[in-house]
Amino acid sequence: MNSSMYRNLTITALLMALAIMIPIMMPLKVVIPPASYTLASHVPIFLAMFLSRKSAACVVIGSTLGFFVAGFPLVIVMRAASHIFFALLGAWYLKNHMEVLSNAFSFVTFNFVCAIIHAIGEVVACLLFYTTTTLPNIDLMYVVFVLVGGGTIVHSMVDGYISLYIYKAIPKSIIE
Template structure:
């Protein structure tokens, strides 16, 4: 391994560690969070995951798992912590896709489509987790259960995911432009 490759490996490891720390801390300290159990919205909670998506599948999966741990450590209900762990699905898929198609984020239209697909996978995984934990075997479900599940967790998750994706993309572009960290091949 050359000195240049060694430096890149150390930078990648350091950035992954920083994003991991942020993924754990954001659910614990972010003042803007709304909990409508089993749904929750914590501003920028996906930001470290989105940045890790631009780094590759391994950092994305690791940071996504750390995000789930952050929700558990922050004292959120169990089902919300499990929803956080489900982020590994959209993060890993997104990282693999971005690795093969880095130009997907260059145009607003393709970036929005990519963001929507990731947000849909994200919301679908969370809906499945919530249903498995709260609905399966519960007998008769409470009135409004599916409205809560599909509107607050599903649709709300898509909107929240897309907003955080754009925040993450703009953050990555700004860091890239300032030559702080290179997320994109220029």
């Protein structure tokens, strides 16, 4: 292994640790199953996307584990696991288009597309969960499509911008 590989492994491990700890320790979270909003829970995933697909996949696993260990309902843990789709697609795109992180308009578009993919993954996770278990006494369409789908788009975009701000604040010698 060369020093670049050790650096990426170390950064990935640190991002995984953050992804595990955020759902456990973050005091700012709203949980209305199947909807949940934990501030900055996607930040380690976005930062890993900026690094590589392997990092993104590992951090999604860490995040899913964090939501499980924190005792969130199974439907929310499934939503966390669905992050693999937007994380891998985003990392795949960034592999050849890192300039997106330097151009404001391009990042808005990238972040919005990631948020849409993210929301679709979470809505599908909820629908799979609720079609294979007993349905709770909720307005499923409103909760799944508005609270989870719409809320995920907003939450994802906010976390995307937090991640970009952190990424730009890191000295380039550390991340390149």
